[in-house]
Amino acid sequence: MTIQTATPAVDAAVTHRDMANAVRFLAVDAVERAKSGHPGMPMGMADVATVLFSRFLKFDPADPDWPDRDRFVLSAGHGSMLLYALLHLTGYDGITIDELKRFRQWGSKTPGHPEYGHTPGVETTTGPLGQGIATAVGMALAERLMNARWGDGLVDHFTYVLAGDGCLMEGISHEAASLAGHLRLARLIVLFDDNQISIDGATALSCGDDPLARFAASGWSVRRVDGHDPEAVATAIAAERQTSRPSLIACRTVIGYGAPDRQGTEKAHGAPLGAEQVAAARRTLEWPHAPFEIPPAVLTSWRRSGARGQGAHGAWRARHDDLDPVLRRRFDAALAGELPADLDRALGEVASGFAAGRSAIASRQASQRVIDAIAPVFPNLLGGSADLTHSNLTKATVQRDVEPGSFGGSYVRYGIREHGMAAAMNGVALHGGFVPYGGTFLVFSDYSRPAIRLAALMGVRVIHVMTHDSIGLGEDGPTHQPVEHLASLRTIPNLLVFRPADAVETAEAWACALRSRRRPSVLCLSRQALPALPERDGDGNKVACGAYLAVTPAGRRDVTLMASGSEVSVALDAARLLAEEGVAAAVVSAPCLELFAEQPETYRRQVLGAGPRVGVEAAVAGNWWRWLGDAGEFVGMTGFGASAPAEVLYREFAITANAVAAAARRAIRRVAGTF
């Protein structure tokens, strides 16, 4: 099924060195022209990348989204010009010489670090070190999960990663390596740019690890090669494609290979070489061509390498087209991330059940019921938890575990690896075929934050189920009580942060998250039981509006109490207290401030009301201030929590109906000028 050409598919007159030099000097010239960028890695890894792209990688530049292509992840994203050069040379549409000349310029296809969704052939956004390798674990996992469902004829590809010292020093690389080794993701092959140089100088300044021993300890197949010996590299890749374990090939290279006064030193890493060194490198590497000039024979050889995959692609397409139409439709829908037709019904039924039952349950429990309702009709839902399955309540009854070397299940035991989980979910979403969700405690969103950020930047649908969402978790104390995490997650652009107030809202939040094709979501769920909100006027998913009136006073409105999650019931109690004094309070449930901000201004004004407002959330205020106005008050946390039963904490931190009512009275007096 896969391409097994182990011999170079190049013009006889064109050597490996010519092809690698084409990569090197496009990178060097583009960095020089941009006066900014990283020439060292492309120069060092050009040989390895040339072997990979010209002999092994299964791809077709004419269709960068061909589902059964091999994935190539440039984990060392600062070496972006290596990838852009390869994309140009192999013939990706739009990656022209002119775009290479516009490296790092506004609006170009060639930004400083590779950006998914921006440049064809870029499988994931990289740059923050370690993210690429951890994302690739998710891609390799998704490949095996799809393979287990659809067989070798449709899904049978490798995931290759180019990673540097930085990627391997980052902690996330341990989580990724450990998870991949455990699951035996044999089709993951990491090409480690073992150049022994990092930004400060020799890696020996800060690191004495034996990377081969380390990856072997996590169950990987490992070997070392001379990264400038193309046949040795080819032999290594060919061999590692046959192992039953993920593979690390440490490629000993020289950073800045060919620049006589810079190579092998940190000076080659992150700055243009300068005209003199560029000229010297041209002499050293016998590349007499002008900047951005690729000799036609070399380009032809590269384009032939780019065309290597056409046959395999055509054969795959034929197998795909020969599929039973129902199966083909299902396969395509899975890859396109379509939601099943039955999903709305399943979600509607569970929400109706909640609305009818009106029982007080924790939103994490409501989420469990949602998952149990949708998993049977949505086999492409891929669940998981970072070792908190019974706390996050993330596993549906119908879900079986994904096991080492056995990929028929749909629930991943991610282990105590929140960061690795978040990155792997990104990889699963990028690969296609599944909608991933994964659980941990909200406070530990800090651990996975760099990967959550990348999900938002890339605009991929991953769903974080984060339970124990406030001091309401009680006795575990301040290390486990999120107080700043709602506010902090809300600062990330293009991320939806949901905090449902009852079971119905939980079902609606799930619906919103599943339908957000281009945005990741975080579902912030309670450990403690939440009473059902008052019965609603009208139909429709209220959470999709971000915030809405849960209680509207009959006549005038003196004050608006706005809250999310467990504090909506506190606001409702406060409204009742105020009503006893003749103060008419509206109560707004605000499960998603991001979606609220996107509503038309007329709607927002109607919800906010003209009078003073009080925000209530068992957390720091953060951007709540945007909605509270000059007269507003916020009832929440100003510092860290404490270890005690939840009800004691709410009382001691004064997040109570009485405190909210008092704040409302102050706000009303302030507006009236009697304060």
Next chain:
Amino acid sequence: MTIQTATPAVDAAVTHRDMANAVRFLAVDAVERAKSGHPGMPMGMADVATVLFSRFLKFDPADPDWPDRDRFVLSAGHGSMLLYALLHLTGYDGITIDELKRFRQWGSKTPGHPEYGHTPGVETTTGPLGQGIATAVGMALAERLMNARWGDGLVDHFTYVLAGDGCLMEGISHEAASLAGHLRLARLIVLFDDNQISIDGATALSCGDDPLARFAASGWSVRRVDGHDPEAVATAIAAERQTSRPSLIACRTVIGYGAPDRQGTEKAHGAPLGAEQVAAARRTLEWPHAPFEIPPAVLTSWRRSGARGQGAHGAWRARHDDLDPVLRRRFDAALAGELPADLDRALGEVASGFAAGRSAIASRQASQRVIDAIAPVFPNLLGGSADLTHSNLTKATVQRDVEPGSFGGSYVRYGIREHGMAAAMNGVALHGGFVPYGGTFLVFSDYSRPAIRLAALMGVRVIHVMTHDSIGLGEDGPTHQPVEHLASLRTIPNLLVFRPADAVETAEAWACALRSRRRPSVLCLSRQALPALPERDGDGNKVACGAYLAVTPAGRRDVTLMASGSEVSVALDAARLLAEEGVAAAVVSAPCLELFAEQPETYRRQVLGAGPRVGVEAAVAGNWWRWLGDAGEFVGMTGFGASAPAEVLYREFAITANAVAAAARRAIRRVAGTF
């Protein structure tokens, strides 16, 4: 120098098992009474901990702060009752049986997870997994740094860590292990609770690592023992104290040891055993005593163990008192974290130089000059960077590297380990003797966030030097451009986030950070040059006020422009544009919103003015809304950045003087009701 008693210091009639059972059942009984907590780990690790505390650990409960005590870090913080039981049994003041009975209750000394500064004998706050082991690396580093300066007579202790599977699965454990192995921190000994159970079940569900091979690959000395065989544990600890490498002792234990139907399963981990299993455990372990009852002979034996260190403590005190008074004073001042008398002068001189020179330099460059000015007079300043020394500009000319096995230097090459660096800095600060600072890019504060949070929760003085603080870094693009990080760091309670606008403010921010004894700081510094602000009225550290009037219009004030860092000059330009139209704009520089919030309301009102306000920051708004009011506007970012030269980005994202002036006009019209 250290205590070398390898034989049990116990009553002849009292066995090791009695002592270990005392620990076990105090834990079991406290969890049972709290109806909440984690009995499994204390039951499993009671034997190992008993060996450590009764035979090896150098400590004196009468003086929990004795500088030369061994440090004990419970990285598996959920097993807090193990530690509280040991603190009670060995005789720490205030850790009474009554406090154990108030486990996890409001105001008790025995919160759910150990909290530094709250309970004597707790060396660091733990609970978020992996933090303890990484913090301990900093403690072990500080010990060697102090030893290199003061010799074995004053500083000669071990750092012991009790870590579980969860700690070892977290990525930060890799960074910690790799850094400790590189530096050869031989006096760090990790006791790994190798019980093969995590919350979801067998660790084999999610992990196949060989932990011994993994740590050996990072240069550690490793061995495995039966964690229920006290002599084997003692032999292992004694041997590992002699190695020239950090040590990992994998202690094979049974979680929930002694509870017949729970032991060896995840059911023992995180919930009370229940009366029946507690009774069964009492029978199994032959511990017939009532809840919280410790037989006098057992308590006596434990108290004798607690008194083991008195001799060593007394001898140390004598050596300390015999020191030359000048040296002793210096030693005590270092441990107390006192700032040198010359520091104010050095800081004042560099600030005066900046004020006189008025040159436009990047705040990272100004920071470099500050560091160069203070390092010579402040030898207890411990610098470092996560492999970005030449970008963060964090190394003073006088600083030499800390090297493997050689600890005379004062600059740490933390490697590409932002999270490990932040946790190690916490450990250095907790140990005492140094004020640590460390550099990385601001966007990578996400990687170190869990450790920054712990620093804030504990209230320790660590200084994060985070450069490249906005889209102003330019071509590296959105993966490297912080847009949400200022807002997100500002959500963390008890953390000071500084963003100085010029060189003078940079010096002042450094002064504030150094003087913040009980708060960590983040210095957010520019890559690009910043012009000097207008000459000031009056003396004093303006940054300490959080925000202040940089420009006050002569007559009326029509609008107030508030900005931080690189955007203050944008606001100043806007004020000039507005002045040309006859609009009187005040300009507020707001280098620290947290300190501004702490100013008296009269001061705040004076700065904010009565008119409309416009906030300007090349970042998302976050809690800026608190200061802008109903009529306010915010000029900043609403999404991610892009790859292009900085000036192009400012123009394209419309963070310009024109945009600020337009926002000011809108705000003025809004207040006037003409909008």
